[in-house]
């Protein structure tokens with residue numbers, strides 16, 4: 001009897017433990033919408049829900065740079081939950097990601113919140129949505145979960161969100177002030193939108209340069225949802241936006257993917273109509289660039305969508321709109337909450353259809369891949385670091401590849417030549433056939449030219465991987481038989497003498513710069529050759545690193561230990577040579593072999609500087625080459641003693657307010673004394689307008705007059721343009737991201753490690769003339785250099801003879817002009833060495 005009552009007690013305790021789910025208000029102590037919830041509290045509440053509900057699984061999938069945890073909640077009916085792993089594996093079988101045929105598959109709806117940190121309503125909505133799904137009194141939710149799995153990511157970007165929320169909590173009036181002038185509606189630089197390194201995570205899905213994206217993709221590929229929603233906010237005065245998306249759609253998007261966006265949109269409209277809420281569809285948010293939270297899932301077989309609420313970092317807890325209305329956090333929650341639940345409802349209502357279409361999407365991908373090209377061949381004789389980095393990228397996206405089985409000669413589109421060529425296949429060539437689950441994604445990432453039905457998109461229109469990564473590659477219209485790939489990495493071997501005269505290393509990849517940065521931090525003295533040379537039967541290009549024993553005597557035996565350890569650590573193959581006498585070129589004691597002094601680097605941030613542009617460089621130094629950088633702020637830049645630094649970097653930005661005439665004169669003096677200034681993208685503007693520097697927008701006075709006249713005429717023409725044509729016409733002045741094949745002077749230190757041409761990603765229509773006093777290392781000669789992407793007609797007219805990268809020597813120092821930003825979004829792999837050259841090689 002005692003035993004029985006004991007068991008009953010245990011049973012009752014466990015029942016009550018399960019049913020004791022607190023509402024958000026009970027748990028947090030306030031009603032959702034009354035204040036912003038800090039990230040750790042959100043996670044605590046999610047943990048509470050997982051602990052008190054048997055059908056919720058919490059998955060920790062990573063940590064941010066600031067060490068905040070990243071979590072997903074998976075929820076479905078109790079019955080499904082008991083075989084969750086089985087359902088997941090079956091789902092992957094349907095997607096052809098794992099072998100076998102699916103016997104039991106149900107659709108998955110994935111809701112991603114708060115990718116932009118200061119679009120802070122989203123995470124509050126995630127809390128409410130998860131609670132609704134476990135609320136035992138909610139019959140609708142119960143029914144939906146019977147035939148669907150829901151995954152909730154409450155916050156993709158916790159660092160950005162907490163940056164916003166902590167700031168808002170500090171500056172909010174009590175009660176909150178709805179006057180848009182109030183400080184609580186004006187976030188300071190850099191705002192909470194981006195992550196720790198100020199990357200926009202909604203541009204990073206495909207490139208996955210950031211730890212949040214990298215961690216998320218692992219989990220994404222384990223679930224491959226049928227429907228994915230990315231929740232956002234836009235300007236305060238904008239009505240709600242939901243699917244269907246705007247044109248242009250990428251051509252690989254299937255009819256069903258288009259149709260289902262409409263099905264979902266109609267369901268949302270039903271609720272919005274009932275409540276009298278304003279909304280719009282089919283405008284502004286297109287489906288092209290592959291690195292968004294809607295397109296990436298779309299190219300992975302899902303219905304990928306963006307929902308936009310009016311609000312963002314300006315809205316706070318409440319703000320007056322331009323129409324005089326009031327927009328509160330509670331309103332914002334209500335709207336996003338409605339579309340979130342409506343999405344789950346549609347998925348459940350159409351579960352069978354979703355399932356069937358999902359299966360046929362992948363069946364088609366494998367059996368009848370779309371697109372002109374059926375395989376992409378990356379030549380085996382590319383630089384090994386480039387191949388190994390590509391392999392990592394493909395693995396991350398679970399794209400399958402192999403090495404060519406045959407050695408026959410084939411015909412295909414050559415990326416380097418921008419034309420059809422023949423090539424003999426080699427067993428070392430990496431082949432990516434498109435007859436696989438990731439077929440559409442592969443085509444979107446590799447195709448040389450994106451087909452644009454309509455050019456009105458404000459993001460980049462070209463990103464093809466062989467260009468971005470500087471790969472010798474071919475696109476073929478047939479598949480190629482493949483073998484399994486052996487591991488592609490350098491082992492970090494040192495060949496030659498054990499106590500050599502010098503160690504030699506190549507210089508043509510960012511991996512070499514990481515190795516160099518490490519040596520410099522270990523106080524190893526490094527030299528580099530400014531000319532090509534041959535020694536012990538091996539050829540070395542200009543820029544190759546020479547680490548002589550001479551100069552490093554102080555380190556004794558440690559010298560060899562450190563260099564050899566570094567070779568292993570960074571997978572560098574070094575040649576240890578016994579002599580400094582070369583067989584071709586100049587000996588190591590020649591004045592053409594330079595001592596590379598470790599530069600002290602300063603980087604400007606703050607108001608006026610593009611936060612994204614700054615973040616790309618910050619991330620580059622800290623996370624990619626791991627070399628120390630001192631971050632300055634425009635706020636106190638005027639009082640900084642620049643003589644402490646050798647290199648100063650001005651990221652993309654507008655510097656009129658920071659760099660007045662006086663400061664420019666001071667900067668010039670610092671350069672003449674040996675400073676190296678690196679200016680990127682729009683930062684060039686301040687120098688083009690100044691008498692102190694030779695950069696100019698125009699070749700000469702005549703050209704200036706002529707071009708100014710043209711610009712004036714164009715402006716007048718636009719003023720008279722019919723209003724509805726305006727957007728289309730002004731697009732004609734734009735270059736928003738297209739690829740040009742430009743020259744590269746690889747005898748100049750800025751061009752070391754490159755061939756004599758380079759594919760640059762041009763992001764604006766700014767034109768700078770060739771430098772008259774300086775070296776034009778890389779230039780666009782004419783508009784025919786455009787190889788991929790959209791460039792407006794008017795913008796192209798102005799592009800002839802444009803400077804891309806150039807160096808103006810001044811006294812002992814130099815200014816390095818990078819008119820195109822080689823670190824843009826951290827994904828243009830082949831541009832990174834230019835930046836390394838600017839930091840380490842130029843002016844030594």
Ligand SMILES: [Zn+2]
Nearest residue numbers: 116119232233
């Ligand atoms: Zn957003």
